[in-house]
Amino acid sequence: MIYRSSEWFGKKDKMGFIYRSWMKNQGFPEDMFDGRPVIGICNTWSELTPCNAHLREIAEWVKRGVFEAGGFPLEFPIMSLGETLLKPTAMLFRNLASMDAEESIRGNPIDGVVLLTGCDKTTPSTLMGAASVNLPTLVVPGGPMLNGKYQGQDIGSGTAVWKLTDDWKTEKITYEEYSHAESCMSRSPGHCMTMGTASTMACMVEALGMTLPGAAAIPAVDSRRKVLAQLSGRRIVQMVKEDLKISQILTREAFENAIKVNAAIGGSSNFIIHLTAIAGRVGVALNLEEFDQIGSKIPLLLNLMPSGKFLMEDFYYAGGLPVILKELQSVLHMDALTVNGKTHGENLAGRGKLVCYNKDVIAEFENPILKEAGIVVLKGNLATNGAVLKPSAATPALMKHKGRAVVFENIEDYHARVDDPDLDIDEQCVMVLKCVGPVGYPGMPEVGNMVLPKKLLAKGVTDMVRISDGRMSGTAYGTVVLHVSPESAIGGNLGLVENGDIIELDVEQKKIHLHVSDSELARRRNLWKQPEPVASRGYVNMYVRHVQQADKGADLDFLVGVSGPKVARDSH
Template sequence: MTTLRSSEWYGGDDRNAYLHRAWMRRGVPSSAFEGRPQIAIANTASDLTPCNAHLDEVAQSVKNGVYEAGGIPLDLPVMSLGETLVRPTAMLWRNLAAMSMEEMFRANPVDGLVLLGGCDKTIPALLMAAASVDLPAVVVPGGPMLNGTFRGSPLGCGTGVWKLSEEVRAGRLDQATFLRSESSMIRSRGHCNTMGTASTMAVMAEALGTTIPGLAGTPAADSRLLEAAHASGRLAVEQVAAGRTISQVVTRGSFTNAIVALAAVGGSTNAVVHLLAIAGRLGIELTLEDFDRIGADVPLLVNLQPAGAHLMEDLFRAGGLLAVLDQVADLLDDDPITVTGRPLASYLGTNPVWDEDVIAPRSRPLAPDAGIAVLHGNLARDGAVIKPAAASPELLVHRGRAVVFDSVEDFAARIDDPDLDVDATSVLVLRGCGPKGYPGMPEVANLPLPPKILAQGVRDMVRICDGRMSGTAYGTVVLHVAPEAAAGGTLALVRDGDEILLDVPARRLKLLVPEDELSSRRVPAATADGFAAPDRGWEKLYVDHVQQANTGADLDFLVGSSGAEVARESH
C-alpha cells in the first residue's frame, strides 16, 4: 500500500502528531487519520468571481465522492480571480495565485487534489500549482452558463458585448436597446458560454488528460456536472492509491493533444500563454513554434462564437469535445494517459456527432487550417500570434500605415477623435501592454475601431499589440508581440505613418523601415512614460521577474517543479 504523505503529519504518538490530530478532530473520528487519503478540494468559489460562485455546490458533490471512496475531503479555499472585475487585469495575478496555491498544497497534510476552476485564470493557476507540487490531481471545470438570446438570436457572453458596443459607437444601435441586452447575456450560473478563455481552458484541461474524459463543457446548471464532480472525488482517492501524479498524466504528448484540440475548437489565443506556463512548471520543453507546427493544419470543426455561430451548450448537446477529437484522432498522440489511468485515445472512436451544424465533419470543416499562427519578423523577433479563424480573410495579407498609441490611456483619449489621421487600411498599433509594460498583459489588443471608420461600414482592421485579447473577441488582431515594447521590442520604435506588412500565410510581421534608420531611433518619452514602474509589493516582484509572452509569462524563479516535500516542523 502507498505510504500516505499525510501520515507525516498524523502518524505516530509524538507531540507533533498529537497536535495535528487534536486540532483537526472537532467531531472527526480517529479513523479519519488512520490510512485514509486526505483530499484537498482547491476551491476558487467567490462572490467576486461570479463565474465561479456556484463551485461551493460542486465542492459538496466532490466531498460526497471522496467520502464514498474512503477518503477525507478537505475544503481549501484558494485565491480566486474574476476576469470581469479585478483591476487592472486578472493576468497580473495568475502567477501569484499559482504560487500561493502551490505553497498551500505543499504546506498542508494532503495526499491528493481536486481542482475546481472556471473563470479564465483559475484553471491555469490551479494546474500550474499542481504541476509544481506534483501530487495526484484531477480538474473539475465549473462549466459554461446556459445559452442566452436577445431579439431572437443567440447572445454570446463577451462576444455580444464587443459586437453590440461597436454598433452603438457606429450609431446603428441605441443605448437603451444595448443596455436591455445586459440581463439576457448572463442567463445562469457558469462561465462564458462562447469559446472564450474559460471554455478553452476547460477543453485544454480535458485534452491534457486532467479531467474525467467527457466532462469539459458540461453546463454549470446541468445536474450531470454534479454527477461528474462526485465521480471526480472518488477518482482522486483512486489516484492516490495508484500513486498517479500530475507529471505522470501530463507529458509532452499531452500538449500535442491540447494544441490539436485548441485548433479544432477554435479556442482562445490565451491558451498559448497558459499552456506554455504549465509546461514550464513540469519541465517540459514547449515552444511557441510548436503551436504553429502542430496546429497549423488542423481543421476548425466547432461552429462556436466568436469564430462561429453557436454557444457552449450547443457543443455539449452535439457531442462535446470527445466527438470533436474523434474527427481528428489521427492527429493526436496515442500514448498520454488521463487521470483515470487510461489513455485519452482509448475514449475515442465511439463518440457520434449529433448536430453537424455545431460540430462539422472532417470532410467539411469550417476552415481547413485553423491553428494559432505564429508570426516572426523585425516587429516580433521572438514571435507574435494571430487567430486566423477569428480574422477577416481579406486582411490576412495586408500592408498599411501605422497609427500608434503609447498606452491604453492614450488610445482612449484619441480613438474617437474625428480628426484622427486614420483610414480603413491603417494598422492600429497599441504598445505598453505587455507583461512588464502594463503590468500584467491586459486583454486590450482587440481595439475598438475609430467611429469614423465604423460609420463607413467597416468592422475589422489590422491591429497589433503586445497585450492579449479576450477569448470571446474576434478580428484581425496580432497580439502577444515579443519582446514587448517595455522589454526592448521594436514595437516601441514604431512611428505614425510607418508601413507595416502582415502576411499570415508566410508567417511574417514586418516594420518596413530600413534597419539603419531603426537602429538610430530611440524610444519616445511618451512611450517610456507609459511603462509600469512599481516600487513595492507584488507588482514590483512581477515586473522584475516576469518572462515574456513567448515563454508563458511566468515568473522566472517559478519555472520547474519543486515537488511535494516540505521541511519538518519543530513545536
C-alpha cells in the same frame, strides 16, 4: 500504503496530538485520521468571480464522492481570479494564484488534490501550482453558462459585447436595448459560453487528460455537472492509491494533443501563454514555433462563437469534446494517459458508438469548417521573438495587408484619441498599441482587440489590422496581432514604431514587418527612453522584475520547474 498525510495525522506524539485535536474542533470523528487518503479540494470560489460563484456547491458533490471512496476531503480556498471585475487584469495575478495553490498543497496534509476551476486564469494558475508539487491531481471545471437569449436570438458572452457596443456607439440600438442585453447574456451560473479563454481552458484540461472524459462542455447548471464532480471525488481517491501523479499525465504527447485540439475548436490565443507556462512547470520543453508547427495545419471542426455560430450548450448537446477527439484521432497521441487511468483511445472505445448529434455544430475531419485553423506564429523585425494571430477569428481579406501605422503610445493615449473626429486614420491603416505587454501594463491585459474609431464604425468598417504586445479576450474577434515579443516597454521594436510607418502583415508567409531601415531603427533606439516602472512595492514590483516575456509563457522566472511535495523545512 502509507500516505503523505500520515506525517501529520499518523504521529503518536505531541505534534500528532496537535494536528488531530485542532482538526476535531470541526466535528471530524476519530476514524477520519485512521490512515485514509486526505484529498484537498482547491476551491477558487468567490462572489467577486461570477464565473466561479457556484463552486461551493460543486465542492460538496466532490466531497460526496471522496467519502464514498473512503477518502477524507478537506476544502481550502486560494485567491480567485475573475477577468470580469479584477483590475488591472486577472492575468497579473495568475502567477500569484499559482504560488498560493502550490504552497497550500505542499504545506498541508494532502495526498491528492481536486482543482475546482472556472474563469479562465483559475484553470492555468491552479494547474501550474499543482504541477510544481506533483501529487495526484484531477480538475473539475465549473462549466459554461446557458446560452444567452436576446430578442429571439442566441447571444454569446463577451463576443456579443463587442458587437452591441459598436451598435450602441453608432446609434443602431438605444442604451435601453444595450442595457437589457446584459441580463439576457448572462442568465445562469458558469463561465463564458462562447469559445472564450475559460471554455478553451476547460477543453485544454480535458485534452491534456486532466479531467474525466466529457467534462469540458457540460453546462454549469446541468445536473450532470454534479455527477461529474461526484465521480471525480471517487476517482481522485483511487489515483492516490495508484500513486498516479500529475507528471505522468502532463507529458510531451499530452501537450501536443492539447495544441491540436485547440486548433480544431478555434480556441483562444491566450491558450499559448497558459499552456507554455504549465509546460514550464513540469519540465516539458515547448517553444512558440511549435504551436504553429503542430497546430497550424489542423482543420477547424467546431462552429462556435467567436469563430462560428453556436455556443457551448450546443457543443455539449452535439457530443462535446469526445466527438472532437474522435474526429482528430488520426493525428492525436491516442495512447496518452488520462486521470481515469486509461488512454484517450481506451476512453473513446469505452463510450460505445460515439456519434455527433449535430453536424452543424461539429464538422467532420474530412469536411471541416476551415482546412487550417491553428493559431499562426508571426515573425519579423517587429516581433523578433514572435507574435500570434488567430486566423479563424480574422477577416480573410486582411490576412495579407500593408498599411500606415496609427500609433497609440499606451492605453490612456488610445482612450483619449480613438474617437477624436480629427484622428488621421482610415480603414487601410494599421492600429498600433504600445506598452500593454507583461511589463509595460503589468499582467498584459486583454486590450489588443482595440475598438475601432467611432467615425470608421459609422462608415460600416468592421475590422482593421491591429497590433499590440498585449492579449485579447478569447471571446473577441478580428485581424489582431497579439503577444508581440519582445514587448515595447523593455525595448522591443514595437516601441520604436512611429505614425506613418508602413507595416506589412502576411499571414501565409508568417510575417510581420516594419518597413523601416535598420539604421533608422538604430537611430530611434538611441533616442528611446524606457517607461517609468508602474510599481515600486509589493507583488506588482516583484512581477515586473521577474516576469518572462509572452513567448515564454509570462511565468515568473523563479517559478519555472518542479519543486516537489516535500516541505522545505519541517520544524515539527
